[in-house]
Amino acid sequence: MQKRISHLPFHDTPEQAQKLDAAIEGLKGQPGAVMPALHQAQDIYGYLPQEVLKKIADGLGVSLEEVFGVATFYSQFSLTPKGRNHISVCLGTACYVKGSDKVLDRLVAKLGIQPEECTEDGEFSLTACRCIGACGLAPVMTVNDEVYGRLVPEDVDKILAQYAAK
Amino acid sequence: MDMVNIKVNGVSYEVPQGSTILEAARYAGIDIPTLCYLKDINQIGACRMCMVEVKGARSLVAACIYAVADGMEIFTNSPKVQESRKMTLELLLSVHDRKCLTCERSGNCELQTLCNEMGIEEDTRFEGALPAGEKDTSTAYLERNNAKCILCRRCVAACQNQHVSVIGANNRGFDTSIGCAFETPLADVSCVACGQCIVSCPTGALTEKDYTQDVLDAINDPEKVVIVQTAPAVRAALGEEFGLPIGTNVEGKMVAALRRLGFDKVFDTDFGADMTIMEEASEFIHRVQNGGKLPMITSCSPGWVKFCEHYYPDLIDNLSTCKSPQNMTGALIKTWYAQREGIDPKNIVSVSVMPCTAKKFEIKRDHEDAAGLPDVDISLTTRELARLIKKAKLNFNALPDEKFDDAMGVSTGAGVIFGATGGVMEAALRTAADVLEGKSLEQIDYHEVRGTASFKEATYHVGGMDVKVAVVSGLSNADALLKKVRAGEADYQFIEVMCCPGGCVNGGGQPIQSATVRAYTDLKSARAKALYDQDKAMPLRKSHENPVLKKCYEEFLTDGPNGHKAHEILHTSYVKRGI
Numbered sequence: 001m002q003k004r005i006s007h008l009p010f011h012d013t014p015e016q017a018q019k020l021d022a023a024i025e026g027l028k029g030q031p032g033a034v035m036p037a038l039h040q041a042q043d044i045y046g047y048l049p050q051e052v053l054k055k056i057a058d059g060l061g062v063s064l065e066e067v068f069g070v071a072t073f074y075s076q077f078s079l080t081p082k083g084r085n086h087i088s089v090c091l092g093t094a095c096y097v098k099g100s101d102k103v104l105d106r107l108v109a110k111l112g113i114q115p116e117e118c119t120e121d122g123e124f125s126l127t128a129c130r131c132i133g134a135c136g137l138a139p140v141m142t143v144n145d146e147v148y149g150r151l152v153p154e155d156v157d158k159i160l161a162q163y164a165a166k
Numbered sequence: 167m168d169m170v171n172i173k174v175n176g177v178s179y180e181v182p183q184g185s186t187i188l189e190a191a192r193y194a195g196i197d198i199p200t201l202c203y204l205k206d207i208n209q210i211g212a213c214r215m216c217m218v219e220v221k222g223a224r225s226l227v228a229a230c231i232y233a234v235a236d237g238m239e240i241f242t243n244s245p246k247v248q249e250s251r252k253m254t255l256e257l258l259l260s261v262h263d264r265k266c267l268t269c270e271r272s273g274n275c276e277l278q279t280l281c282n283e284m285g286i287e288e289d290t291r292f293e294g295a296l297p298a299g300e301k302d303t304s305t306a307y308l309e310r311n312n313a314k315c316i317l318c319r320r321c322v323a324a325c326q327n328q329h330v331s332v333i334g335a336n337n338r339g340f341d342t343s344i345g346c347a348f349e350t351p352l353a354d355v356s357c358v359a360c361g362q363c364i365v366s367c368p369t370g371a372l373t374e375k376d377y378t379q380d381v382l383d384a385i386n387d388p389e390k391v392v393i394v395q396t397a398p399a400v401r402a403a404l405g406e407e408f409g410l411p412i413g414t415n416v417e418g419k420m421v422a423a424l425r426r427l428g429f430d431k432v433f434d435t436d437f438g439a440d441m442t443i444m445e446e447a448s449e450f451i452h453r454v455q456n457g458g459k460l461p462m463i464t465s466c467s468p469g470w471v472k473f474c475e476h477y478y479p480d481l482i483d484n485l486s487t488c489k490s491p492q493n494m495t496g497a498l499i500k501t502w503y504a505q506r507e508g509i510d511p512k513n514i515v516s517v518s519v520m521p522c523t524a525k526k527f528e529i530k531r532d533h534e535d536a537a538g539l540p541d542v543d544i545s546l547t548t549r550e551l552a553r554l555i556k557k558a559k560l561n562f563n564a565l566p567d568e569k570f571d572d573a574m575g576v577s578t579g580a581g582v583i584f585g586a587t588g589g590v591m592e593a594a595l596r597t598a599a600d601v602l603e604g605k606s607l608e609q610i611d612y613h614e615v616r617g618t619a620s621f622k623e624a625t626y627h628v629g630g631m632d633v634k635v636a637v638v639s640g641l642s643n644a645d646a647l648l649k650k651v652r653a654g655e656a657d658y659q660f661i662e663v664m665c666c667p668g669g670c671v672n673g674g675g676q677p678i679q680s681a682t683v684r685a686y687t688d689l690k691s692a693r694a695k696a697l698y699d700q701d702k703a704m705p706l707r708k709s710h711e712n713p714v715l716k717k718c719y720e721e722f723l724t725d726g727p728n729g730h731k732a733h734e735i736l737h738t739s740y741v742k743r744g745i
Contacts, residue, residue, distance in 0.1 A: 002341045005348055050348060063331035068347035072337045 003072040004116035006080040010049045019044045020052065024059035033060050034070050038077055047078045075130075083118045083125035085163045089141045092131030099152075100139035104128055106153040107141075110160055123164065170236040175243055187229035187240055188216055192685065198242050199251060199280050201258075201318050201368055203230040205685045208323035208366075213258075213316070215280070217250045218242045226250055248284075255281055260292035261340070262369075263313035269370040276368035276680050277316060297343055304351035307359045307375055307526035312343045315371035319344075320681075321363035328641040328665075330473070332357045344371075356476040356745040358641070360469035360665045361523030361547075361674015374523050374675060377544050378554050384515040384544070385428040392515045393503075394429040395495045395574075396420060398436050399521035399585030399670035400548045402696040406677040407552035408562040413692035415700055418567020423555050424519075425568065433574040435518065436581030438495030439593070441718070442466060443580055443709035445488045445736050446590075447598040448728035450660055454631075459483045461636075461651060461658040464590050466490045468528035469665030469674075471740065473641050478648050479742035487737040489541070491584060492518050492525055493534050495574065496541030497735050502722040503573060504537070511537045517544045519551045521585070521673035524665065536735040547675030573714070579701030580709040586694035587639035587669035588615035588622060591662040595626060595635070596708045602629025610707055616698070618668050618690045621647065623658070635660045640667035668694065 023040040027033040037056045042048055048071055057064040071077045089095075089104045104126075108114060111124050118125040134140045137149025148159060168183040174194055181190040186209075191198050202213035211228035218229045221239035226247065234240075241247060258277065266272050302310040317335065321344060325333050332355045336345050346355045364372045384392045405414040424432045450462050465471055465486040474481060489497065496518065500511040518525060525545040528534065534541050546554075555562055569575065580596050583589030592612040599607050614624035615637045622637040636658045638644050644663045650656040666673045668690025679689060701707060709715065723732045 002337050053347070063326075063334070064347040065332055065334040069334040069336055073335075074338075 003077075004080050004114065006047070006049065006118070008081060008118065008120075010051045012045065012049075012051075016044050020055060021059075024056060028060060034062060034067055035074075038067070038071055042077060047081045049081075050079075078116070078127075080116050081118045081122070081125065083123050085123060085143055086125050086127070087141060087143050088127050088129045088132075089115075090130070090132050090134070090139065091128045092135070094131070094135035095139040098138040100141070102153045103139055103141060103151050103156060106156040107160075110156060124160075170234060170238075172234050172237070173239045175241055181234060183234075183236075185234055187218060187220075187227070187232050187234055187238075190234045191218075191229065191240070191242060196242055197682070198229045199283070200230055200681055201276060201280070201316060202320060204320045204323065204366055204681045207327055208318070208320045210319065210323075213318055214254050215251065217247060217254075219244050219247055251280075251284055252286065255284055255286050256290040256292055257294075258316050259286065259290055260294040261297060262316065263296055263311070269314070270373050270376075271367075271370035271678075274678060274680075275370060278369075279680075295340065297340075302345070302352050303375070304353035305357070305359065305375070305527070306353075306530055307523040308352065308357075308361065308364065309373050309375055310344070310352070311371055311373075312345075313371075314369050315344055316369055317342055317344070318368060320366040320368065321372055324362040324366040327667075328358070328360060328362055328473075329477075329645040330356065330358055330360075330641065333363065356743070358469045358472040358476065358665065359524035359527040359674075360641070362666060364523065364674050365676060365678050367678075368681065374547050374549065375526065376550060376553075377526075377546060378550050378557070380544050381517055381546065381554065384517070387515075389513060390515045391430050391509055391513055392428070392517060393431040393433060393499050394424050394517045394519060395433040395435045395438070395492070395499075396424070396519040396551075397492065397521055397585065397670060398439065398582050398589075398697055399673060399676070399693065400519050400551070402585060402671055402693040403521065403676045404548050404552060405562075406679070407549070407556075410563065412679070412683075412687055412689060413696045415696040416562075417700070418569070419562055419565040420551075421570055422565040422568040423560050423562060424551075426560055426565070427554055427558055429517070431571045431573065433495060433499065434570045434577050434581070435491045435495050435520075436577030436584070437574045437712070437714060438491035438493075438498070439466075439581035439584040439590075440578055440709035440712045440715050441494045441498070441736065442488050442491045442584075442590075443593045443597050444715060444719075444727040445494075445732060446486050447594045447601065447709075448726075449486055449488060450594065450598060451601065452728055454633075454659060461656070461661045462486055463661045463663055465738075466584065466590055467524070467663060467665045467670070468522070468531075469524035470641070470644060470663045472524065472527065472743070473644065473665065474648075474663075475740055475743040476745050477645070478652065479744055481648060481652065482740040482742060484651070485740055487733075487739065489534065489736055489738045490525075490528060491581075492520060492545070493528065493541040493738070494736050496529075497534075497536035498574065498718065498722075500537035500539055500541065501735055502718060505722075507573075511539055514539075515544070516540070516542045517546065518542050519546045519548065521548050521670045521676045522666075523547060523674040525675070531738070532741070533738045548673075549675060549677060552677065576712060576714040578709055578712050579704040579707035581712075582697050582701045582704065585670040585697050586616075587618060587664050587690075588612075588637045588662065589669065589697070590664075591615045591635055591637050591660070593709055594660070594662075595628070595633075597710045598633075599626070599628040600708060600710065602631075606708075615662075618688070618694065620667070633660060634658050635662070637662045639664040639669050641665055671697065 580593035
């Protein structure tokens with residue numbers, strides 16, 4: 001799946017900016033510095049905003065395209081922000097044959113966003129992930145650290161309501 | 167050279183130690199098919215086309231990156247190898263837009279050639295989805311169609327080799343595609359338009375933006391006077407499109423072909439190159455004598471100029487304000503020539519044939535419109551001219567040798583060598599030395615600045631002073647030199663930069679030679695030799711001796727080189743673009 005790119009406005013705090021600068025400074029001149037820089041940046045911001053990728057490229061003296069290429073290659077990196085509640089639907093083989101794609105469709109319809117996107121109010125973000133090792137409960141989704149198993153699409157509404165209320 | 171003994175397909179050979187299997191096999195006269203390999207530029211073992219069997223190895227190995235060892239036994243033609251090649255090609259085809267009939271690269275496509283050679287059939291075993299994504303047609307000079315991309319990354323390496331690096335592989339697996347960061351259109355990134363990616367592409371994924379129909383429309387319009395000019399490097403390479411050996415100078419046939427295509431006048435950009443030298447040498451002397459910005463850096467190469475504007479905006483005042491020979495010729499066509507012939511410049515369609523894709527960008531720059539109209543309306547590459555000639559079914563090799571039209575077709579050897587690295591510097595020195603010494607010097611060969619070395623420098627004693635010059639081609643070399651200039655570590659007065667490695671003869675608009683040909687032939691030197699040979703044989707070899715140029719200053723640019731009128735017509739300005 002092609003990585004989605006967030007066009008939501010970018011905000012950062014002075015603390016975040018300072019942390020990123022320190023991370024880049026610590027990696028400068030090292031071979032293969034892009035990967036650890038991206039990891040640290042994602043820890044700081046929760047995702048990889050465009051502005052942050054530019055800062056990494058400038059700071060490490062590598063091309064922006066190289067940084068973008070690495071960021072879009074590895075599924076661990078996200079170019080879209082995570083919501084207050086992050087939903088992950090397993091599309092691994094077991095979940096998929098048990099209909100997790102229908103669960104995902106339902107979430108897409110209810111939230112009005114595609115996988116790898118975040119709702120405008122920042123409440124929910126959605127991703128389709130690979131096997132999380134809970135095949136016995138297939139089809140499975142997680143909300144934050146909570147696992148929901150043996151789902152049917154209709155379950156989605158109830159679960160969402162639970163979190164929207166919080 | 168230390169040698170090792172190897173066996174290829176059961177025959178013993180002695181080959182240089184440290185060579186790859188591919189190099190060793192070719193040394194022994196045995197070819198191995200490749201796709202992603204491009205000598206000196208891309209050696210990454212990615213496409214798996216060159217897999218061969220090595221006795222004792224667990225699996226097939228990639229010949230382009232695997233080094234030979236003493237006693238190695240290699241099989242390049244076993245059933246296992248043949249099956250591997252076939253499968254690699256079939257997998258590539260399964261996600262390839264196979265519209266070969268209408269593809270610009272049909273007949274000159276490395277993928278197509280291999281499929282033919284390996285006997286790949288129409289119905290292959292695999293079927294995949296075509297790569298997603300729109301064509302990138304955002305620029306005036308290049309088009310990218312990822313449906314024809316085989317992800318060999320030769321373009322990416324060529325772009326990195328130019329220290330531009332605006333393209334790369336995005337995403338992964340079946341979603342991998344070549345593009346810019348954030349999928350930004352090429353027109354909106356700091357691409358310099360050099361086209362080295364195009365001449366590196368094995369398939370039809372990258373092409374120049376084709377303007378041949380615009381030229382035909384102009385020729386077929388009875389109202390229009392269509393005037394063409396051709397750059398020096400075009401004559402040194404156009405013959406390759408018609409099966410002539412690399413380095414054949416086809417100036418005469420090219421002129422004949424242009425006339426038969428219906429151009430009203432056929433002029434020589436070499437004339438504009440001579441004008442450039444007059445202006446540039448005068449500007450240089452003026453800068454030296456009046457404490458102007460030094461080092462002065464040449465501005466003929468639009469890819470280089472764009473690179474400077476993006477990556478060294480603090481150095482744009484070091485660029486000579488001279489327009490390129492293309493635009494000087496174009497400017498004089500629509501002013502001096504139009505006036506003299508009584509033609510309304512609005513009715514002139516000024517066409518150029520260039521070894522270059524960046525020229526398509528250059529003609530749309532600001533302040534390239536001396537007559538209030540674009541100096542050049544349409545800029546074609548050498549390849550597009552070849553396409554026009556083929557379309558008209560001209561038998562190119564049987565054409566007579568004809569001469570350029572006199573009005574602006576007279577040039578000197580100095581103008582001719584503009585097409586190769588070091589040529590602009592040598593031409594400028596020939597004129598500057600005469601002007602500063604106040605006499606015509608006999609010694610006019612400046613061997614120190616010739617040749618395809620990436621960096622050349624020399625100090626010449628002219629007119630009572632030492633002039634320290636440097637010559638670089640290829641933007642990686644320019645980048646290294648400019649870093650020194652920026653840091654104040656270089657004490658040159660005059661620097662020549664050409665964007666493409668080896669200069670315009672190796673430009674992004676030149677005929678595309680396959681990776682195999684490029685492995686054996688140094689295109690840069692072979693094509694440059696054609697120009698230096700022509701220079702040597704010419705009666706006039708100094709720009710300021712060009713009789714038409716003298717007339718132009720007498721009649722039209724009456725306040726002389728680098729004068730007020732010359733500035734209005736032949737000089738330009740630059741912008742700080744940044745990245």
